[in-house]
Amino acid sequence: MVSRLCISGYRSLRDVRLEIEPLTVVTGANGSGKSSLYRALRLLADVAQGRIIQSLALEGGISSVLWAGPEQFSRSMKRGDQPVQGTVRQSTISLKLGFASESYGYAIDLGLPVPGGLFGRDPVIKTETLWTGLVLQRANAFAERHGPSVTLRDLNGERRQAYTRLQPFDSMLTHCANPEDGAELLAMREQLRDWRFYDHFRTDSDAPARRRQVGTRTPVLAGDGADLAAAIATIQEIGSEGQLEAAIADAFPGASVDVAVSDGYFEVEMRQRGLLRPLKATELSDGTLRYLLLVAALLSPRPPSLMILNEPETSLHPDLLAPLARLIADAAKRSQIIVVSHAERLVAALTQAGGRRITLAKELGETVAQDEDRPMWNWPGR
Structure with missing residues (x-):
């Protein structure tokens, strides 16, 4: 089960870190970032399908989906004493996606391509890391990718360089997963491929x-x-x-x-x-x-291990929301489910059934999770 979901630098999700339960309901006003969160989950799943570059291209490329605000907000900006403006950048520009369970964690860092190239809107995969447990530490990573190089750790804890020429548009989940020395990568790839998304049935x-x-x-x-x-x-x-x-x-x-x-x-x-x-x-x-x-x-x-429903209440009469909530709550006993919705009756019914409610809001153009403690998280370094 996914326990933590973290997104950085994607659209309005400048730095979102969420605790996820077997049944999680994400809600908020229009424009609060619900759709961006849903798309970020789809991008994570697309990594395992080898489609993340193509998926970002449908959104206009890496330059169109990056967080458009300043890297940090000063206190005077937050108080309104000073207009929001660019600050001196301390970190590299990147789009980061990651999640973790009690067993495994995975994160990917996408960066800008080299200027002047033919494919100027394609992101470059800078780093990927697969680790054990909820939080990445120095000693618990067993698959690390930096640029074209992938290092794997064997059962004895020894690290070896397994790949040296991985293309910047290929994920180690799709090109380095094999039963011999990449079994953990193979398991993670299949887990991501098992995720299901249902969004606005025609x-x-x-x-x-x-x-x-x-x-x-x-x-x-x-x-x-x-x-x-x-x-x-x-x-x-x-x-x-x-x-x-x-x-x-x-x-x-x-x-x-x-x-x-x-x-x-x-x-x-x-x-x-x-x-x-x-x-x-x-x-x-x-x-x-x-x-x-x-x-x-x-x-x-x-x-599936995880099912994501985006606005399932569309076209439904209000009288159907209670039966739908009971149906979802029962399905959450077999699969982890994330529901993205702005139908308060459905959200309330799912919360009453034991679901975790996460309310998103916008602050200075940034999506934040209201009244939520930020879980501990470490991004892999480049």
Whole structure:
């Protein structure tokens, strides 16, 4: 389980350090930095997929996502006695992402490319470190990358230089992970690849979830929900059909969901009280379809180590927020879940169910976590 999440230099997240629980709810006003936190988590996962450079390119490149304010705020700036202005920089410009659990910790430091190159908006991976425990110390790192060089530590504690020509756009998680001398890197890579993100399922008339699809066993719902019918059929076959029925009945009393099969094609059907025939996915309201998508994601027969839901309340009627909260709280017994939301009813219900509430706010353009103690954290040095 991820216990600490730390981000530095990304958009409004100048230096955010958070304690994360099995169920964590991140909330705050519009513009407080919730979306930036969600994107930072996606960037961490993209490291293990070898896509972090491409993902940052979609945001305009490294220069477009760096913290735009001063390196430090003076006391007079915070009091308002002096306008916010640039200060003498003490540290190098960087974007840092990291997390830690009781077992392992990982951090990556991205910097600016050499001026004048052809790929001026691509970040350069300066350092990466993998260590044991919550906090990086001098003696607990067993994989360290500085520039093109990667040093690994064996079971006897001996360190050796394993790689010397790693490209600045390649992560050691993707290029140095192997069962022989990079088993820990391999385990971390697979953990990050196991993270799942669900962000604004489409529910319009042309949404993939409304179409018939070829049915295959689907223990993990796709990010766009295109395989909804197959995911529900898989839950019915190898998952907990009782939980599926209970989740539907909790939100829509007297209703049930099934999957119609025709020549190998699957289609969702929903029976509702008072209707003589089931409604197909093309006929369901946006809110109903979104709820079914969330049910399929949260009742996955293959629960991930971490699932992140970004504004799952979108399109939902307020009456569905309480059933959704119960569904999320139950899923948090099988997976660690982070919910990013500004729906107070959902946030309150999840907090009451035992979730940790983190409220973000802006101070002088910087995202801060209100009333939160900053956990201990050490970034790897360049």
